[in-house]
Each structure stands twice: as C-alpha cells, then as structure tokens.
Amino acid sequence: MASRYDLIMVRFGELSTKGKNKKDFIQTLYTNIKNALKSFPSLEFEKLYDHIYIHLGEEDCEEVVERLKDVSGIHSISLVKRVVSDIEVIKATALELIKEEEGTTFKIKSKRANKEFPIKSDDINRAVATVILKNTDLKVNVHNPDILLSIEVRDEGTYIFSKTIPCLGGYPLGVAGKSLLMLSGGIDSPVAAYLLMRRGITLECIHFASPPYTNVGVIYKIRDLLKTLTKYQSQIRLTIIPFTEIQEAIYKNIDESYCITIMRRMMYRIAEKVARERHCKVIATGESVGQVASQTLDSLQAINEVTNFPIIRPLAVMDKLEIIKVAQHIKTYDISIRPFEDCCTIFAPKNPKTAPKLDEIRKFEAKIDYEAMIKTAIEKAEVEIIN
Ligand code: ATP
Ligand code: MG
Secondary structure (H helix, E strand, O other), X not given: OOOOOOXXXXXXXXXXXXXXXXXXXXXXXHHHHHHHOOOOOOOEEEEOOOEEEEEOOOXXXXXXXXXXXXXXXXXXXXXXXXXXXXHHHHHHHHHHHHHOOOOOEEEEEEEEOOOOOOOOHHHHHHHHHXXXXXXXXXXXXXXXXXXEEEEEEEOOEEEEEOOOEEOOOOOOOOOOOEEEEEOOXXXXXXXXXXXXXXXXXXXXXXXXXXXXXOOOHHHHHHHHHHHHHOOXXXXXXXXXXXXXXHHHHHHHHOOHHHHHHHHHHHHHHHHHHHHHHOOOOEXXXXXXXXXXXXXXXXXXXXXXXXXXXXXXXXXXXXXXXXXXXXXXXXXXXXXXXXXXXXXXXXXXXXXXXXXXXXXXXXXXXXXXXXXXXXXXXXXXXXXXXXX
C-alpha cells in the first residue's frame, strides 16, 4: 500500500437509526476500535459525525487494517490523505498519489459534501484529470479504470484515496445488549457466536460438561474456540455447568428415546436461570432446523416449552455447508472438528424421538427431582474469563 496515505477513514455499518442511537452507535464503535488497536501506541483517533479517522503515525498500516477487519460495525475503510480544501493542493496531491498506483488507466470521482467549496464535483474531476494527463502516461477510462481515485471535499478538509476495503458490517459490539450462548464443542455454536457479535450483541457463554463421560479435552476445545472468538469480543465470560448428575438421572429413569429431548429441556432451564442472573436479554444456540432429531420443529417446540425466555437461533435456516463455510472463515472449524465427544454424542440414543409428546415428557420428568439438581449444578458452576 502506498506509504503516502497516513490516515484511515472508517465508514460505519448499518446506520439506519438516527439521533441518540446514532450517537451511541458511533461512541460504542469508537471505543471498540480503540480497544482493538490498543497494541499500536502511536495511533491517534478522531471521531467526526460521519466517519472515524485513525492517524497512522509510526504504525504498520497493513496490521492495523487487518485488525479493523474484525471489528463489527465497520462497513468499510480506506487509506486516505487529508489535505486543505484548495484546488491547487488537491491537484498536486492527487498527482503524487496516483503515481504510486499500479495501472495504465484512471478515473477521478469527486464528491462535494461541503457545498461552500466553490468548485463543483464535475469541475474538480476535470481539473485533476487534466493535471494527471499532462504529467503522466495514464489514460482516462470512465467505465473500467485500473485506478479509481476518489476525492471527497468535506468541512474539515479534502480526502483523497484509491481503495476501499470491505469490513464486517453489522453493529458495534455492545449496542444491542447481552446474550447467553449455549456453547458446545461442535461446529455450529461458534458460528452462532460470530453472527450474534456481528449484530452488536455481546456474548457470555454457558457450557454443560459431563465428566468423566466427557473428556477434559472438550474444555480445552471450548477455551480455544473462545480464544479465537476474542478477536471480535476481547473478553468472554464462560460458565461451565457440571451436568453429570442430571444426565445420569435422565439416563437411569427415562425411556431412551426421550433422553435427548429431556436433557435439552434441562439445559434450557439452567440457561434461563443463568441468563437472568447475568442480565442477559436472550439465550442463543447453534440449533439448525432439521439437522438432528432434537432439531425438528416438533422437537424444538417440545424443548422450548420449558421457558418464555427469548431464544435466538442464528443458524435456524442455514444449511450445514453454509455453516461450515463461515466456521472456516472465522477459523473455528479446525478446532471444532477435533475428536472429543461432548455430552450429547456420548449419550446419543439409537432412536431419538423426532416428534416428542408433551404428556410423555411430563410423565418422565416427574420421575426425577430435577429442580434440586438444577440448583446444585448452578451452585457448583465454574466461571472462566477468556481474554
Ligand atoms: P454444535 O455443532 O454447536 O455442537 P450440533 O449440531 O452438534 O451443534 P446439538 O449437539 O444438538 O447440535 O446441539 C445444539 C445446540 O445446543 C448447540 O449448537 C449448542 O448451542 C447447544 N449445546 C449442545 N450441547 C451443549 C453443551 N454441552 N454445552 C452447551 N451447549 C450445548
Ligand atoms: Mg453438538
């Protein structure tokens, strides 16, 4: 990238809201950007109404750009040069900058946001193009130029840039409140995590562990998954629920075909209590309709019946290949496919019910004192903060 660009222009994501919401959006994004770039001491930040600017100082711009690509709420960024809004300065700078670009054809695209600037955008285009044609071998191509040099005249100065890098989009993390995500060691739930964070939803995670049936490797896997996700949210709280006693009670007392349904109901019951305690506004899971017996609409209805709490299932209608693609993109896939079994796979019945009946469920659940076991499990939960 050309070394003469000394500033990064940050464009905002989906900013359909106005007024106070817009202010919150920008303030949150500004804080998140500063946090994400904490390790670059010489950067300086500037927050204006329409954009955030980052002065690069001594820092390596490629590294800063890479980091910004993982910050939700950023629509795109450009490496820019800011100069005073004076046509002679604009012409000279544009010429300098375009000499560093690769290609043989160009187009100038000007935007005059500051209407007090006396020259109209078409005339800026013409004036700048003339200087470039006179001083270089470049030719104009308005339909498919190798180099598109943009010039934006704003109140505080004029920006000149040639590249726009698309970023995550969505909302800044934190503007949409907090969700409790049920995180297994599988492929799906980390993808759900990413999709939630991209909507501005902060995450806490809950994991149900059933030692000695589940290997301690599952916990390492969970930690590694969360570490990978800390590039989107720098700190993630994980609650690990000891689930063995509940699972054993289920498998001793309940007809095998109903075990998964009832186990999932227990998970939801516990998740709801933890979510309330932690001021999470929703519970989220990696469930996807039809993927397994416990994720048919009938099963989801039977499982969801234990709670009024809002449940978000970001993957509900995605197919597995789409989910895997995202998992690979966010680099959780290779961790997820490590061969450790989780509590669901170990106890998986041969013939799980795809359409469980509520009266049957109630009859089975009456056989175990689950309220007491749930209380104990929550009391014995362990908490970790992943940074
Ligand atoms: P995943 O790939 O996320 O494990 P899955 O397709 O294997 O999903 P299930 O095992 O039925 O499906 O789990 C569905 C969802 O339930 C998971 O995405 C996750 O949100 C939650 N879940 C399952 N097992 C656990 C667990 N041990 N701890 C926490 N959440 C779990
Ligand atoms: Mg699973």
